[in-house]
Amino acid sequence: xxxxxxxxxxxxxxxxxxxxxxxxxxxxxxxxxxxxxxxxxxxxxxxxxxxxxxxxxxxxxxxxxxxxxxxxxxxxxxxxxxxxxxxxxxxxxxxxxxxxxxxxxxxxxxxxxxxxxxxxxxxxxxxxxxxxxxxxxxxxxxxxxxxxxxxxxxxxxxxxxxxxxxxxxxxxxxxxxxxxxxxxxxxxxxxxxxxxxxxxxxxxxxxxxxxxxxxxxxxxxxxxxxxxxxxxxxxxxxxxxxxxxxxxxxxxxxxxxxxxxxxxxxxxxxxxxxxxxxxxxxx
Amino acid sequence: xxxxxxxxxxxxxxxxxxxxxxxxxxxxxxxxxxxxxxxxxxxxxxxxxxxxxxxxxxxxxxxxxxxxxxxxxxxxxxxxxxxxxxxxxxxxxxxxxxxxxxxxxxxxxxxxxxxxxxxxxxxxxxxxxxxxxxxxxxxxxxxxxxxxxxxxxxxxxxxxxxxxxxxxxxxxxxxxxxxxxxxxxxxxxxxxxxxxxxxxxxxxxxxxxxxxxxxxxxxxxxxxxxxxxxxxxxxxxxxxxxxxxxxxxxxxxxxxxxxxxxxxxxxxxxxxxxxxxxxxxxxxxxxxxxxxxxxxxxxxxxxxxxxxxxxxxxxxxxxxxxxxxxxxxxxxxxxxxxxxxxxxxxxxxxxxxxxxxxxxxxxxxxxxxxxxxxxxxxxxxxxxxxxxxxxxxxxxxxx
Numbered sequence: 001x002x003x004x005x006x007x008x009x010x011x012x013x014x015x016x017x018x019x020x021x022x023x024x025x026x027x028x029x030x031x032x033x034x035x036x037x038x039x040x041x042x043x044x045x046x047x048x049x050x051x052x053x054x055x056x057x058x059x060x061x062x063x064x065x066x067x068x069x070x071x072x073x074x075x076x077x078x079x080x081x082x083x084x085x086x087x088x089x090x091x092x093x094x095x096x097x098x099x100x101x102x103x104x105x106x107x108x109x110x111x112x113x114x115x116x117x118x119x120x121x122x123x124x125x126x127x128x129x130x131x132x133x134x135x136x137x138x139x140x141x142x143x144x145x146x147x148x149x150x151x152x153x154x155x156x157x158x159x160x161x162x163x164x165x166x167x168x169x170x171x172x173x174x175x176x177x178x179x180x181x182x183x184x185x186x187x188x189x190x191x192x193x194x195x196x197x198x199x200x201x202x203x204x205x206x207x208x209x210x211x212x213x214x215x216x217x218x219x220x221x222x223x224x225x226x227x228x229x230x231x232x233x234x235x236x237x238x239x240x241x242x243x244x245x246x247x248x249x250x251x252x253x254x255x256x257x258x259x260x261x262x263x264x265x266x267x268x269x270x271x272x273x274x275x276x277x278x279x280x281x282x283x
Numbered sequence: 284x285x286x287x288x289x290x291x292x293x294x295x296x297x298x299x300x301x302x303x304x305x306x307x308x309x310x311x312x313x314x315x316x317x318x319x320x321x322x323x324x325x326x327x328x329x330x331x332x333x334x335x336x337x338x339x340x341x342x343x344x345x346x347x348x349x350x351x352x353x354x355x356x357x358x359x360x361x362x363x364x365x366x367x368x369x370x371x372x373x374x375x376x377x378x379x380x381x382x383x384x385x386x387x388x389x390x391x392x393x394x395x396x397x398x399x400x401x402x403x404x405x406x407x408x409x410x411x412x413x414x415x416x417x418x419x420x421x422x423x424x425x426x427x428x429x430x431x432x433x434x435x436x437x438x439x440x441x442x443x444x445x446x447x448x449x450x451x452x453x454x455x456x457x458x459x460x461x462x463x464x465x466x467x468x469x470x471x472x473x474x475x476x477x478x479x480x481x482x483x484x485x486x487x488x489x490x491x492x493x494x495x496x497x498x499x500x501x502x503x504x505x506x507x508x509x510x511x512x513x514x515x516x517x518x519x520x521x522x523x524x525x526x527x528x529x530x531x532x533x534x535x536x537x538x539x540x541x542x543x544x545x546x547x548x549x550x551x552x553x554x555x556x557x558x559x560x561x562x563x564x565x566x567x568x569x570x571x572x573x574x575x576x577x578x579x580x581x582x583x584x585x586x587x588x589x590x591x592x593x594x595x596x597x598x599x600x601x602x603x604x605x606x607x608x609x610x611x612x613x614x615x616x617x618x619x620x621x622x623x624x625x626x627x628x629x630x631x632x633x634x635x636x637x638x639x640x641x642x643x644x645x646x647x648x649x650x651x652x653x654x655x656x657x658x659x660x661x662x663x664x665x666x667x668x669x670x671x672x673x674x675x676x677x678x679x680x681x682x
Contacts, residue, residue: 196387
């Protein structure tokens with residue numbers, strides 16, 4: 001019976017993918033190499049800049065910011081002070097800044113790329129039909145898989161980490177932008193058209209402002225996914241809290257691993273509450 | 284030249300448009316066409332024209348195509364067939380840019396659910412139409428403020444729409460539409476989402492505003508009372524087609540077919556009928572020729588207990604009662620001077636039914652309908668009740 005199934009010999013998808021990646025790497029190295037170099041330098045500079053600021057000042061700034069954006073409540077501010085001090089106390093401040101740099105840049109890039117694609121999707125059924133399955137693919141493919149071409153393109157370090165994170169974390173922003181714009185009430189869209197808006201006037205004066213809350217929810221998700229991805233990216237040499245977890249794993253050090261994990265959780269909570277509050281406040 | 288002119292304006296939604304039109308030509312109904320082709324007939328060959336300064340009401344039940352029709356006028360919905368002309372220019376042939384220009388300068392729209400931008404203040408909402416024309420900030424603020432003043436919202440400039448009541452929100456919608464001083468206002472069920480009392484206020488206000496603005500208004504509604512109240516002319520729609528166009532009175536008094544008749548059956552006729560619709564030819568005696576004896580005889584003939592007295596030019600002089608006339612005859616009086624009574628309840632031809640109720644309720648004698656001092660008719664209680672019930676003969680020609 002299996003002969004039926006064996007009728008077609010094994011398709012060399014793995015080899016094809018490899019060849020394709022090799023081809024991409026060699027063909028576009030003129031593009032990848034400068035990115036690796038310049039963007040890598042830029043990221044190192046950013047995290048060095050953050051490290052040059054005394055930890056106390058950063059903690060105070062984060063706390064004051066938390067107090068202001070949460071509507072003058074103390075909860076988040078107190079949590080930020082205690083949490084960040086704890087990370088400092090455990091000697092993980094440098095790793096924290098590195099991880100934060102990665103998350104920050106990966107998220108910014110995701111938003112810059114994701115929002116326009118979301119707008120495109122909301123405006124065209126064809127675009128939506130093409131992009132939706134790609135997004136599904138991007139999100140369901142195990143995140144580790146992205147690390148492999150990332151290394152091929154950009155070597156090891158921060159840059160491939162950001163690249164992998166981009167692929168993994170951009171979809172929510174695209175989806176929510178599309179959703180937000182499509183949810184804008186038909187009457188409002190009609191109103192803007194009835195008064196003679198051009199396409200871009202409609203987009204910037206009505207659709208994007210109306211979809212803002214939804215888009216921000218998507219961005220919040222993107223930021224959280226970026227964080228989870230930059231932790232995984234430690235496997236290809238991205239520095240930060242993830243690397244601590246990874247090395248504890250390799251050496252079976254439960255304690256260190258746990259401490260670094262808690263650090264990630266604290267960072268996640270602070271970032272999450274920050275983005276959510278920014279969203280709520282502007283509504 | 285009419286401001287708006289629609290010629291065979293049609294909209295079919297869905298595929299098989301050609302087949303749907305063919306079946307329409309064969310006289311099939313909307314439901315039959317939906318079943319056979321899967322296409323929905325939105326508007327079926329609407330032809331009408333609206334003159335400058337007119338309030339043209341398009342009325343129909345939900346699903347009759349009236350909201351589609353109003354969107355065909357500014358091409359928010361593309362017509363499948365037919366043409367729409369604004370000031371003689373064919374809108375259906377325009378490219379996007381020309382269409383935008385017309386929308387910006389000539390056509391404004393007011394929406395059923397207000398469609399205010401929640402992220403903008405009242406002032407910014409009113410400015411919207413000017414803002415997208417890139418009018419300088421100062422000028423557009425000035426115009427928007429004027430429009431808001433006009434609808435009585437001068438004091439709410441910096442509130443957000445959700446801080447206002449429904450009636451006030453729709454005033455903002457109206458101000459937004461008026462701010463760029465359009466020729467034509469398209470009002471899509473503009474007052475339908477408001478509660479009845481507020482709705483009435485808004486109708487009154489629209490009528491007041493219209494008296495000074497003289498815009499051309501296309502007003503969509505499903506409420507016949509509203510249509511009768513504000514419309515100069517009414518177009519009645521059914522299944523996408525216009526069934527009848529006419530003044531409120533024509534629609535009510537001469538329904539074109541059973542559908543219209545059924546539609547107007549429940550209307551509060553007291554709001555549209557006035558004295559001349561229900562008055563009767565008066566039985567009178569002439570003060571110059573007749574005396575109490577003739578009067579009594581005529582009253583007996585007609586079965587009346589009183590009668591109006593006029594002179595030879597039909598000027599109303601007063602009335603006499605049967606009792607007084609019979610007293611006078613016994614006393615041998617031969618003229619009316621002593622028994623003539625002058626406290627006559629008078630109305631003119633245009634007095635609405637609602638006022639007639641109160642007068643006739645208190646009056647022992649019929650009401651006199653007077654024009655320039657001359658008696659032109661009388662109104663008796665029975666006629667009022669019959670007219671309200673929609674049964675009595677209603678006069679149109681002598682209006």
